[in-house]
Amino acid sequence: MKPLVEGRALVLGDNVNTDILHPSRFYSLDDKKVRSGFLGAVDGRESDGQRDLTGAIVLAGENFGIGSSRETGARVFVLAGVQAIVAASFARIFYRNVMNLGLPAVVCPALAGYRPSDDVAVRLDLISRLLTVSGRQFPIEPWDPHWQRVCDAGGLAQWLGLSTSTHKASQDG
Amino acid sequence: MVTLSTMSDAPLTHRILLAHCEETLDGSAYFAVSPDIVLGHEATIALLIDRLRAAGKRVFAPERCFFAADHFVPPATAERAAILKKYLKFVEDEGISTDLFYRGISHQLLIEDSRCLPGSLIAGADSHTTMAGAVGAFAAGFGSTDILGLLATGKVWVRLPEAVRVDCVNTLSEGATGKDVALLMMQHFGEGGAGYRALEFVDHDQGLSMADRCTVTNMAVDCGAKNGLVIPDAVTRAYLIERDGGIPEDMADWSTPGTEYVDTLHIDLSVVVPSVARPGSPADVTPASMVGGEHVDQVFIGSCCGGRLEDLRQAAEILTGRRIKSGIRMVVTPASTAVYRAAVEEGIVSILIEAGAMVTASACGACGGIDKGILSAGDVCVSTSNRNFRGRMGSNDARIWLASARTAAAAAVSGQIIDPREVTS
Structure with missing residues (x-):
């Protein structure tokens, strides 16, 4: 994975659950249908999910991704081209799903209560462990060695030798 | 291998996880465990079939797979019928039993099954897998890629969650139910307040039936918990005897009076109201x-x-x-x-x-x-x-x-x- 990630912010709040991030009616083995459901029930943000979000970095609050284990709810971030998700804290299953799919999930406790505007410039330095948002710097937590090796491999299937492709080339959920 | 009895002062969650430890990693809080049961259904297993096939792997231990068909049955759309067909073929090809198909919701089938026991380690491809903790099992949900790795290798990497004791005293009043207790728990913790933690319920006066306990441990995940379990007691024993005709020999003593928890919650069941x-x-x-x-x-x-x-x-x-x-x-x-x-x-x-x-x-x-x-x-x-x-x-x-x-x-x-x-x- 890349040690330095730069992109535009996609800002979400606290306790944002997988049912609203990706409603179950968009569950499918068809990537296009999965992609079309991104942010499908996030109040006031429904149309934002349809934008071109390639390269976006999600900034979120506490307990991001609470709810269902349906991995389509994590995979849709990959399909949308999101580069990384940074949150004050994550719900357990969602964190595992995102990391397993090779998408960096980064804990940044200082994001609690901080809501910058969408599309502000974000710089995520995984070596210096610093998140920079509109010039403000926040420390990020290091990964446990287990997650570091998974991330370095590009995902759990890659680390286990079950896949040689990166998540972006994968055709299956 | 560590046995359950050598760690009598540890939370039951820790005792179960460590008893199933297969591999550790220096400097890491994570270790690999080998679950007794892998719960799955068509909606989540369908997401990994092609990847397991592409890797040229077979299911590591088909006899441990507890696979139901519960989400898309009977199918309401042609797309779901196709997903179900794909899943059924996979299950049959891997030599996994289809006995559970069309019998109901996987979590309910598990709690009705004699394989779901105190001390079991259950990994499920669904968040509400936590429900099996009602009988004193460790049970937690995982996403499809974790289950992919588990089916291919027999192992999944976890860490020990901080454990919170929930003391329930007295019995429910008229009109109140286990669901009202679950909602009270939700109100106390909020959607994330038990994040990454284990909730261990001690039902001091046996005020909750097994059905009540299922509802409470089912919703443990909804306040963020990794798992929720009820320390096995007389209600558990009676349930197992009715379900299985007897109790396992090592059911001797699961109580943990000396266990230190990071936090405690006290629930007086007698004041719970319909909520x-x-x-x-x-x-x-x-x-x-x-x-x-x-x-x-x-x-x-x-x-x-x-x-x-x-x-x-x-x-x-x-x-x-x-x-x-x-x-x-x-x-x-x-x-x-x-x-x-x-x-x-x-x-x-x-x-x-x-x-x-x-x-x-x-x-x-x-x-x-x-x-x-x-x-x-x-x-x-x-x-x-x-x-x-x-x-x-x-x-x-x-x-x-x-x-x-x-x-x-x-x-x-x-x-x-x-x-x-x-x-x-």
């Missing part, structure tokens, strides 16, 4: 009597959280000699075919039908917005399920209230959300 969670969050909880007569369009009694025989009984008690208010649709989905059959034999189904309810085949159904009870814009639903997030059961502009079956049935009779004791008094 509801307002639309949008299962943690936005208030007494049903405080709602002020919210109008209702649909009542749903079902799901792994609220579709057990005891739930159907509660509904039947309310509906005996009463009619569902005109225009309200009441959908009852027994959580398993065993529940369904027992409800038929007890006469519960007749009472529900007489009152005007629709009783559907055992499956997840309306809870996940799958079928048989989808909501339109403006619809208000009282549901015995575990999640009431926006859009969960259909339109983003529907409103879902969570409640016990008793409170839900009272809403069906009165046409509004009220304390069920108002109907029966």
